[in-house]
Amino acid sequence: xxxxxxxxxxxxxxxxxxxxxxxxxxxxxxxxxxxxxxxxxxxxxxxxxxxxxxxxxxxxxxxxxxxxxxxxxxxxxxxxxxxxxxxxxxxxxxxxxxxxxxxxxxxxxxxxxxxxxxxxxxxxxxxxxxxxxxxxxxxxxxxxxxxxxxxxxxxxxxxxxxxx
Numbered sequence: 001x002x003x004x005x006x007x008x009x010x011x012x013x014x015x016x017x018x019x020x021x022x023x024x025x026x027x028x029x030x031x032x033x034x035x036x037x038x039x040x041x042x043x044x045x046x047x048x049x050x051x052x053x054x055x056x057x058x059x060x061x062x063x064x065x066x067x068x069x070x071x072x073x074x075x076x077x078x079x080x081x082x083x084x085x086x087x088x089x090x091x092x093x094x095x096x097x098x099x100x101x102x103x104x105x106x107x108x109x110x111x112x113x114x115x116x117x118x119x120x121x122x123x124x125x126x127x128x129x130x131x132x133x134x135x136x137x138x139x140x141x142x143x144x145x146x147x148x149x150x151x152x153x154x155x156x157x158x159x160x161x162x163x164x
Contacts, residue, residue: 002120003081004110007034007094010103011135015128021121023111027061027076027084033121034094034104038130044097048076048106050084051093055105087111100134 001023009015017037021030027048035042050058061084065073085092090108095101114120 002112002114003085003108004112004124005085006107006109007037008105008107009038009128009130009135010105011131013128013131015130017123017127018109018125019121019123020112020118021081022114023080023082025081025121027079027081028063029121030081031063031076031094034106035096037123037126040096040102044099046076046094046096048084049093049095050089051091053091055091055093057093097134102134 002020003023005019005021007017007019017034019033019037021033025033031046031048032042035046046063048061050061052058060073061076061079062073063076065075067073085106085108087108092106094104094106096104
């Protein structure tokens with residue numbers, strides 16, 4: 001079967017790509033398809049994240065295992081698209097280049113039969129141009145913790161003034 005997927009840049013301006021890809025593709029192959037369709041070199045770190053219907057990020061699926069033990073992360077090369085993107089769970093978040101944090105919303109639009117003679121992956125539609133720089137991200141917490149209220153009296157820390 002073939003997945004029709006829309007990949008949308010998290011930005012104010014509309015920038016997206018509609019892609020057809022075989023459901024049995026690895027996430028690493030899908031990552032390569034995304035980078036090519038948006039014009040990236042493809043040489044930066046990237047991750048997919050499973051998410052819920054409100055795009056709340058869950059499990060990471062990384063391009064490489066960066067852990068010390070070498071067996072902690074779920075890897076793109078070992079994960080099939082059909083295992084994480086289904087009709088019941090049709091959304092993923094994709095982050096490319098951890099320094100720039102290009103963030104994309106990935107959504108399964110349809111599942112169709114493979115067409116004989118058609119090469120996959122297939123870029124169906126391209127809309128909008130990638131900006132020169134990634135959109136600014138606002139990182140905020142849902143917590144009510146206020147650092148200014150908590151650390152208003154530094155005398156309680158008992159620092160030695162001549163610690164150097």
